[in-house]
Every structure is written in structure tokens, then in C-alpha cells.
Amino acid sequence: MNPIDRIFEGEMLDESAWLEIGEFCACLRVDRPWVIELVDAGVLEPRGPSPDAWSFPASALLRARATERLVNDLGVNLAGVALILDLIEERRQLERRLDELERLLER
Amino acid sequence: MRYKDYYQVMGVPRTASQDDIKRAYRKLARKFHPDVSKEKDAEEKFKELQEAHEVLKDPEKRAAYDQLGANWQQGQDFRPPPDWGKGFEYSRGRGGEASGEFSDFFSELFGGQSPFAGARGAGRANRGFAAAGQDHVARVEIDLEDAFRGGTRTIELRSPEMTPDGHVVVKPRTLRVSIPAGVTAGQQIRLAGQGSPGIGGGPAGDLFLEVTLRPHRLFEVDGRDVTLTLPVAPWEAALGETVAVPTLGGSVDMKLPVGARAGQKLRLRGRGLPGNPPGDQIVLLKIVLPPDSPGARQLFEQMKREVPFDPRADLGQ
Numbered sequence: 001m002n003p004i005d006r007i008f009e010g011e012m013l014d015e016s017a018w019l020e021i022g023e024f025c026a027c028l029r030v031d032r033p034w035v036i037e038l039v040d041a042g043v044l045e046p047r048g049p050s051p052d053a054w055s056f057p058a059s060a061l062l063r064a065r066a067t068e069r070l071v072n073d074l075g076v077n078l079a080g081v082a083l084i085l086d087l088i089e090e091r092r093q094l095e096r097r098l099d100e101l102e103r104l105l106e107r
Numbered sequence: 108m109r110y111k112d113y114y115q116v117m118g119v120p121r122t123a124s125q126d127d128i129k130r131a132y133r134k135l136a137r138k139f140h141p142d143v144s145k146e147k148d149a150e151e152k153f154k155e156l157q158e159a160h161e162v163l164k165d166p167e168k169r170a171a172y173d174q175l176g177a178n179w180q181q182g183q184d185f186r187p188p189p190d191w192g193k194g195f196e197y198s199r200g201r202g203g204e205a206s207g208e209f210s211d212f213f214s215e216l217f218g219g220q221s222p223f224a225g226a227r228g229a230g231r232a233n234r235g236f237a238a239a240g241q242d243h244v245a246r247v248e249i250d251l252e253d254a255f256r257g258g259t260r261t262i263e264l265r266s267p268e269m270t271p272d273g274h275v276v277v278k279p280r281t282l283r284v285s286i287p288a289g290v291t292a293g294q295q296i297r298l299a300g301q302g303s304p305g306i307g308g309g310p311a312g313d314l315f316l317e318v319t320l321r322p323h324r325l326f327e328v329d330g331r332d333v334t335l336t337l338p339v340a341p342w343e344a345a346l347g348e349t350v351a352v353p354t355l356g357g358s359v360d361m362k363l364p365v366g367a368r369a370g371q372k373l374r375l376r377g378r379g380l381p382g383n384p385p386g387d388q389i390v391l392l393k394i395v396l397p398p399d400s401p402g403a404r405q406l407f408e409q410m411k412r413e414v415p416f417d418p419r420a421d422l423g424q
Contacts, residue, residue: 011296011299013315014290014382027313069140104393
């Protein structure tokens with residue numbers, strides 16, 4: 001079959017998807033100590049009492065990938081990454097609020 | 108193939124020191140990094156910057172690039188000289204890790220078969236070495252209507268792939284992907300086995316599609332909730348009329364509370380993006396005056412006479 005005729009069904013990773021630490025590492029192709037470092041730096045917030053029992057929301061994959069890019073491309077350390085990601089989220093919320101207010105004002 | 112003026116991309120003169128280049132890269136990387144940038148085409152510009160930096164930061168590559176001469180213009184039609192790369196000594200084993208997505212110009216001069224390509228990966232397949240293929244991540248922008256109804260999207264990808272002799276080539280690839288109803292920004296769709304093929308019989312990598320939503324004319328989206336700014340006439344707000352409200356699933360009637368205020372938010376439960384639970388639609392009220400007309404003016408005059416109202420009473424003067 002021509003690949004263009006085939007429709008691929010993917011697995012949805014939404015907010016209900018939580019990944020055990022093993023699967024989380026496998027998705028990112030990273031080692032466990034790197035993930036523990038990200039948690040210690042406050043970049044990721046797992047659920048569960050100890051690293052073996054940790055699980056992560058699928059959205060943490062996005063944060064971890066962004067972390068790798070920011071570290072490699074900009075030379076930011078992990079504390080800096082945690083701050084950047086939090087500020088980006090804050091900026092997103094402010095932009096949404098600003099957009100809402102602008103829509104109220106424009107005719 | 109088009110010539111790339113790496114000095115122009117980095118905004119430095121050809122005489123720039125390695126330190127100048129490093130500083131220019133850091134400054135532009137902060138400006139165009141796709142994770143932080145608000146610039147238009149940030150992703151494209153950042154890729155160009157990385158490519159320029161990959162060459163200019165490395166004295167060997169920079170010297171070879173400089174040998175092409177200073178008379179080429181950005182975008183000019185270009186063929187590499189037949190003796191390209193001769194007379195240079197190369198440090199093996201550090202071919203550009205991120206070079207998979209660089210331009211043809213870069214690939215021809217510094218990637219793939221060029222004398223500058225790293226020896227990484229070469230010969231591995233012959234020695235019984237097996238490894239899983241690389242995962243790929245691609246961003247896909249979806250219309251809000253598609254996110255609401257679900258549908259299929261055709262996605263163009265440029266995937267770096269390892270040839271049997273250990274070189275990296277970039278292959279264009281088209282995939283049709285089913286978009287589940289209710290997908291929203293920040294979610295991912297994982298397509299197992301659609302990343303790079305494995306090496307030496309290892310399993311193929313996965314493809315992760317990171318979803319973003321294209322901005323919509325009417326609706327703002329936050330998770331599965333959508334917000335609509337709804338213009339209403341002053342009397343509709345004052346009297347608590349029933350008005351037609353557009354939603355993603357079609358128009359619905361909504362009764363305004365008597366004395367509704369501008370900026371008030373009303374919630375239409377379950378009218379946002381589908382899911383478990385489905386999102387809501389927030390309706391943000393905006394009170395709009397009718398255009399000036401003798402009739403309207405006459406009624407305002409009448410209100411002025413008959414309605415005791417001082418909108419500035421709270422200012423206390």
C-alpha cells in the first residue's frame with residue numbers, strides 16, 4: 001500500500017496519560033540519573049514517593065525535551081531552565097489575558 | 108544549490124574572532140530559540156543560525172568555508188569546487204550531531220559524504236551491533252475545528268536517516284495521521300515505529316507529534332476550555348435577553364442574567380473541546396452601543412431624563 005493511502009492512528013498522550021519512570025526514560029532515550037537531576041532542579045514534578053515509584057504526566061515529556069534544547073543550544077543550567085519554563089508559562093497566561101482584554105476593547 | 112553566507116546569518120564580519128562568533132551565537136540563539144522566541148519564523152531562523160554556528164565555531168570548517176572566497180552572495184547559485192576539502196586535516200568523530208536538518212549547502216560541504224563528516228556510526232551495522240532507531244519529534248499545527256471534530260492531517264517530515272554505510276541523509280516523508288477529536292495544545296500523538304529505522308535489526312524509533320493549535324478568529328483556547336467574546340446590546344444585557352451564541356458545535360441559545368455587566372463571564376458547560384470530561388465554553392460579555400441614529404439618540408435622551416444614574420459616583424468628588 002502506498003504510505004500516503006494509509007492513515008496512521010497514534011496513541012494520544014493527553015493529561016490523563018501518566019508514564020512510569022522507566023517508560024518516561026525510554027520515551028526520551030535518557031538515563032534515570034538525568035531525570036532525577038531534572039526533578040531535583042524543579043524542572044519536573046513527579047507523582048510518587050521515591051524514584052522507583054515516580055510517574056510523570058505526558059506533558060513532562062515536552063518540558064524534558066525543551067530542557068535538553070535549552071541546555072544544549074543556550075548553555076543554560078537546570079535551575080535556569082526551571083525558571084525559563086515557569087516564566088514561559090506565566091507569559092502564556094498573561095498573553096491569554098491580554099488577548100481577552102483586547103477583544104473586549106476592540107469594536 | 109544556494110550559497111549560504113554564514114557570516115551574514117550570524118551578523119559578524121569575516122574578520123570576527125572565535126569569541127565574537129560565540130557571543131553573536133549566544134545573543135541570536137536567545138532571540139530565535141523556538142522554545143522562548145516570539146519572533147516570526149523563529150524555528151527556521153534558529154536552524155539557519157545553528158548551521159552557521161556549526162561551521163564558524165570550528166576553525167577547520169571555518170577555514171575551509173573561507174577558502175570558497177568572499178565574493179559569493181547569500182542565495183547565489185553554487186557548486187562546490189572539484190578539489191573541495193583537499194589540503195585540510197580533519198578531526199574525525201565530531202560530525203555535526205544536529206546536521207540532519209541543515210541545508211543542502213551544508214550537507215554537500217560538511218555533511219554526509221564530505222571529508223568533514225564524522226566517522227560516527229560508520230561500520231556499526233557490519234559488526235552485529237544492534238540499536239533502536241532514533242525517536243523523532245515534530246510539531247503539528249491543527250485548526251481548532253479539526254481538534255473539535257477530529258480528522259486526518261497530512262504531515263510533511265524531513266527525517267535524517269542512516270544509510271547502510273553509516274552516512275546520514277535527509278529524506279522527505281509524507282504521513283497521513285488521524286487526529287482524535289478533543290486533541291489540544293500541549294498534547295502529543297505517539298506513532299510507534301515511525302521514527303528512524305533501527306540499526307542492525309534493532310526496533311524502529313517512535314514519532315512524537317507535539318500538537319499546537321492555529322489561532323482562531325473567534326475562540327481562545329485554554330486546555331479543553333474555549334473562550335468567546337460575545338458582543339451584546341445594552342438592552343440585551345440590561346433585560347437579560349436570550350441571545351444566539353456561536354460554539355464549536357454550532358449556534359446555541361443562551362439566556363443572559365438580568366443586568367449583565369461588560370466583562371462578565373458565563374459558562375456553557377461541555378461546549379468546549381470533547382474529552383473526559385469535555386471542556387466548557389466561556390462567554391465573555393462585551394457591551395456594544397448601537398451606531399448613532401436619530402432614533403437611538405432620542406431614546407438615550409429619554410434615559411438621560413428618566414434614569415437617575417451617576418456612573419462616576421464612586422470617584423467621590
